[in-house]
Amino acid sequence: MTKYIARRILWLLLVIFVVAFITFLLMHLVPGGPWDREKQLAPQVVENLNKKYGLDQPFLVQFGKYIWGLLHGDLGVSYIYQDRGVTSIILEGLPKTATLGLVAFLLAIFIGIPFGMAAALRQNSLVDYSSVIFSTIFASIPAFVLGILLMIVFSVFLHVLPTGGWGGISYIIMPAFALAAIPAAYISRITRASMLEVIRQDYVRTARAKGLGERIVLIRHILRNALIPVLTITGPELATLISGSFIIESIFSIPGIGRLFVQGVFQRDYGLIMGSILFYAFAIAIVNLVVDILYAAVDPRIRYD
Amino acid sequence: MEATATQISARPHHTLWGDAYIRLRRNRLAIAGAVIIVLIIIGAVIIPYVSPYTFDKQDITAILEGPSREHWLGTDSLGRDVFTRLLYGARTSLAVGIFTQIIILLIGIPIGAVAGSLGGKTDNLLMRFVDVMYAFPDILLIILLRAILGGSIFNIFLAIGLVSWVNVARLIRGQVLSLKQRDFVTAARAMGGSSGYRIMRHLIPNSLGPIIVLVTFSIPRAIFAEAALSYIGIGVKPPTPSWGTMIRDGYDVIFAAPHLVIFPAIAIAILMLSFTFLGDGLRDALDPRLRK
Numbered sequence: 001m002t003k004y005i006a007r008r009i010l011w012l013l014l015v016i017f018v019v020a021f022i023t024f025l026l027m028h029l030v031p032g033g034p035w036d037r038e039k040q041l042a043p044q045v046v047e048n049l050n051k052k053y054g055l056d057q058p059f060l061v062q063f064g065k066y067i068w069g070l071l072h073g074d075l076g077v078s079y080i081y082q083d084r085g086v087t088s089i090i091l092e093g094l095p096k097t098a099t100l101g102l103v104a105f106l107l108a109i110f111i112g113i114p115f116g117m118a119a120a121l122r123q124n125s126l127v128d129y130s131s132v133i134f135s136t137i138f139a140s141i142p143a144f145v146l147g148i149l150l151m152i153v154f155s156v157f158l159h160v161l162p163t164g165g166w167g168g169i170s171y172i173i174m175p176a177f178a179l180a181a182i183p184a185a186y187i188s189r190i191t192r193a194s195m196l197e198v199i200r201q202d203y204v205r206t207a208r209a210k211g212l213g214e215r216i217v218l219i220r221h222i223l224r225n226a227l228i229p230v231l232t233i234t235g236p237e238l239a240t241l242i243s244g245s246f247i248i249e250s251i252f253s254i255p256g257i258g259r260l261f262v263q264g265v266f267q268r269d270y271g272l273i274m275g276s277i278l279f280y281a282f283a284i285a286i287v288n289l290v291v292d293i294l295y296a297a298v299d300p301r302i303r304y305d
Numbered sequence: 306m307e308a309t310a311t312q313i314s315a316r317p318h319h320t321l322w323g324d325a326y327i328r329l330r331r332n333r334l335a336i337a338g339a340v341i342i343v344l345i346i347i348g349a350v351i352i353p354y355v356s357p358y359t360f361d362k363q364d365i366t367a368i369l370e371g372p373s374r375e376h377w378l379g380t381d382s383l384g385r386d387v388f389t390r391l392l393y394g395a396r397t398s399l400a401v402g403i404f405t406q407i408i409i410l411l412i413g414i415p416i417g418a419v420a421g422s423l424g425g426k427t428d429n430l431l432m433r434f435v436d437v438m439y440a441f442p443d444i445l446l447i448i449l450l451r452a453i454l455g456g457s458i459f460n461i462f463l464a465i466g467l468v469s470w471v472n473v474a475r476l477i478r479g480q481v482l483s484l485k486q487r488d489f490v491t492a493a494r495a496m497g498g499s500s501g502y503r504i505m506r507h508l509i510p511n512s513l514g515p516i517i518v519l520v521t522f523s524i525p526r527a528i529f530a531e532a533a534l535s536y537i538g539i540g541v542k543p544p545t546p547s548w549g550t551m552i553r554d555g556y557d558v559i560f561a562a563p564h565l566v567i568f569p570a571i572a573i574a575i576l577m578l579s580f581t582f583l584g585d586g587l588r589d590a591l592d593p594r595l596r597k
Contacts, residue, residue, distance in 0.1 A: 015440045022437075029453050140581035141574045142529045144536060148552060148570050156563050163559070243442035247533050251556075261445060262537055265452045273449065280442035 005293060012285045019281045020070070020274070024063050027270045053077060066274070075275040080267050086275040090257060094279075096166055097256035101245055101283075103172055104179035105238055112184040113230065116191025117223075123196060131188060139185035144247045147178035151251070164253035175252045179245060183237040187230060194229040198222050228299050235291035239284040246280075321514075321591075328590040335586020338579035345576060349395040358386035360393040361544040369562040379564045381554065387565065391572055394546040398576060401461060401531040402524040408466025409523060410516070413473025420474070421481025432478070438471045447530050451539050458541050465530045469523060476519055480512040514591035521584035525577040532573055548573050 041049075050056045054065060069076055075086035119131035138146075151174060154161040161170055198204065199222060207217045246258025253259075257276050264272030319327070329335055353359070358376075364384035372379045378387040420431040450464035484490050484507060493503050534540035535549025543550060548569040555565030 015437055018437045019440055022441075023449070026449055026453055136581065136585070137578060140525065140577045142532065142577065144533065145552075145570045145573050148556070148566055149574075152559065152563050152567060156560055239442075243444055246445065247536065250537060262448075265448055265539070277442065277445055277449070280445060281440055284442060285440055 001296065004296075008289055008292070012289060015285060016278065016282055017067070020067065020278060021063065023274055023277050024066065025059075027273060028059060053079070070278075075278070076271045078271040079269045080263070080272065086271040089260060089272065090275050090279055093255060093257040093260050096254055097245060097249070097258060100172060100175055100179065100249070100254065100256065101238075101242055103176040104241055104245075105183070107176055107180035108183035108187055108237070108241070109234075111180065112187025113191050113227070115184075116188035116230075117195060119188070119192045120195030120199065120226075128192075131192065135185040135188045137185075138181040139189070141181065143178045143182060143244045144251055146181050147175060147248055147251050150174045150178055164251070166254050171252070171254075175248045175254060179241055179248050182244075183241050186233060186237055190230050190233050191226065195222065195226040198226040201225075224298070228295070231291060231295055231298065235288045238287045238291075242283050242287070243280055325514075325587075325590040329586050332586040332589065334582040335590075338582030338586070341575065341579040342583065345392075345395050345579075346399060348392045349399060352389060352392040356386070356389045356392075358389040360390050360546050361385065369558065369565075371562070371564060378568050379562070381551075381565050382558055382562075387551075387568055390546040390551060391548070391568060394548045394551060394569065395572070395576070397458070397541055397545065397547040398528045398531065398573075400458070401465070402528045402580075404459075404462040405465045405469065405527040406520050406523060408462055409470045409473055410520070412466065413470035414477050416470070417474035417477025417479075418481055421478040421485075428478070431474075435471050435474055438468070441468070443468050444530060444533060448534065448537070448539065451534055458545075461531055461534060461540060464534075465527050469527065469530075472519060472523065473516070476515055477512060480515065481508065484508055484511060518584060518588045518591060521580060521587055525580040528573070528577060528580075 047056070054062060057065075066076055073087060075090060078084060078086050078089055081089060115131045115135070119128040122128055151161075151163055154174060155163040161174055165171055204217060204221050207221045208214075212221075245256070246261055248254070249256045249258035250262055257279055260272050261276035261280075263269070264276060362385060364380065366384070367376065367380045368384045369382055370376055370380045376386050376388065378391065381387055381390070416431055416435075420428040446468050447464050450467055451461060454460035454464055490503060490507050493507060498506070531540055531547065532549035532552070535547040536553050538553065540549050541547045551569040552566050555562065555569070559566055
């Protein structure tokens with residue numbers, strides 16, 4: 001197990017390195033540089049700026065320096081916020097993006113699993129049908145469309161929630177629900193399918209036959225086994241949720257990392273683009289790693305070595 | 306006596322596709338999805354000939370009007386007819402949905418087929434590259450590529466296609482690997498069938514079903530990506546309407562004229578839902594294990 005984890009972490013670092021390289025390469029192909037302004041800067045000024053930020057050096061030297069900095073926790077300089085490093089800008093956005101992601105993730109789990117369970121325990125009932133229909137509908141509406149529809153209902157018509165910004169709980173309700181809808185829909189679908197399969201297993205019948213209470217059978221025998229497939233899709237779903245958060249942040253004006261990325265793209269701020277992409281790639285990779293390790297921990301049939 | 310027994314137990318002959326069609330027709334949601342998609346396509350094609358308005362005709366006497374008999378879905382902040390713009394926007398969405406799939410298939414099929422049939426080091430290398438592509442936050446990479454490529458709508462197809470081919474490559478590789486082991490392919494090879502024959506007669510027909518299903522699910526994702534690009538302002542150039550751009554423009558006046566945001570948002574939701582229903586139906590219909 002330790003060996004497996006060590007190998008996965010090495011692979012993760014390699015992937016991050018390749019992601020960094022590709023992104024770096026792509027950014028250097030962008031026509032125009034960070035010094036393109038409405039009012040053109042004098043060539044001498046541009047040359048000096050390039051020199052100051054090391055942009056006049058060969059590509060590989062620049063990349064090497066970037067990676068060296070990265071290893072020391074330094075994400076380089078931002079060309080927009082000239083007096084600040086990207087690390088500190090990202091760290092400022094991080095709590096907002098992380099809070100939003102975490103709340104949305106918990107919502108997805110606490111909505112998805114109970115609905116899936118209820119549907120499976122009462123197969124072909126009204127509860128089941130409505131759960132299936134709702135999960136299909138919510139699985140195919142993009143988060144930003146749902147976010148906007150929520151905003152129209154709760155901010156424009158009902159005036160109960162703010163349209164955007166960052167502050168108390170009221171600011172996080174709509175964006176979190178918008179983000180949680182798709183994962184919740186998939187989680188409830190998988191929970192339902194997997195519960196239906198487990199309820200028919202021999203060990204469940206045996207557990208009932210030997211006189212165990214319905215609660216114990218449900219928790220110890222059905223849930224423990226039924227939730228394993230749910231765990232496997234949690235990783236990819238959480239990844240979608242993470243990368244979907246940037247557009248939700250734009251809609252609800254949340255000053256998180258996603259907004260920094262959009263800003264970076266518009267202003268050709270290499271440092272910001274690089275920092276935010278690496279943040280997202282790293283977050284997704286970590287989530288997948290944790291899910292795979294948990295997978296082995298909950299299912300004794302799986303052993304990595 | 307024996308002959309009658311055979312006749313009784315034999316099922317009527319159906320081809321895979323005929324069978325799939327019958328099962329698809331029984332799936333009401335899938336049919337509803339297909340009908341809505343066809344209606345939207347028809348609407349998008351005929352709109353210039355039937356609408357008294359064009360997508361860029363401004364009317365300063367009718368600004369931010371709600372739905373009325375003249376303007377079915379109201380007008381926007383430049384007095385343009387929202388219904389007309391919505392159907393022109395459908396052209397953008399459908400074009401993105403379809404053309405990106407061509408790019409995705411053109412990249413994904415060769416890579417998957419090469420990885421699957423050559424195996425060994427080539428396979429390993431290609432699949433590791435696919436893993437790296439999975440590690441990228443896809444929508445962010447699409448935005449970055451779009452910013453790099455700039456230019457026309459074709460570059461939007463390209464940006465989405467360059468990021469989204471990985472699923473096709475994985476699927477084709479898996480198909481090639483599993484088919485290589487199958488008895489009927491071994492038989493075809495034993496009887497002297499050339500590799501070209503095996504590809505045409507076995508690989509392609511056997512992979513077509515899963516590819517169709519994958520494409521049906523991949524279309525709404527491309528439509529979403531374009532809407533997201535347009536929403537943040539690097540999609541199709543105005544005044545060409547796109548549902549994403551319409552939502553963005555409407556967002557500025559969301560309190561004064563919420564209909565400007567509601568209608569394109571609902572349009573995106575309906576189109577994506579229709580493709581999902583159709584995809585679910587196709588998946589069930591084309592699954593050979595469900596054949597009767």
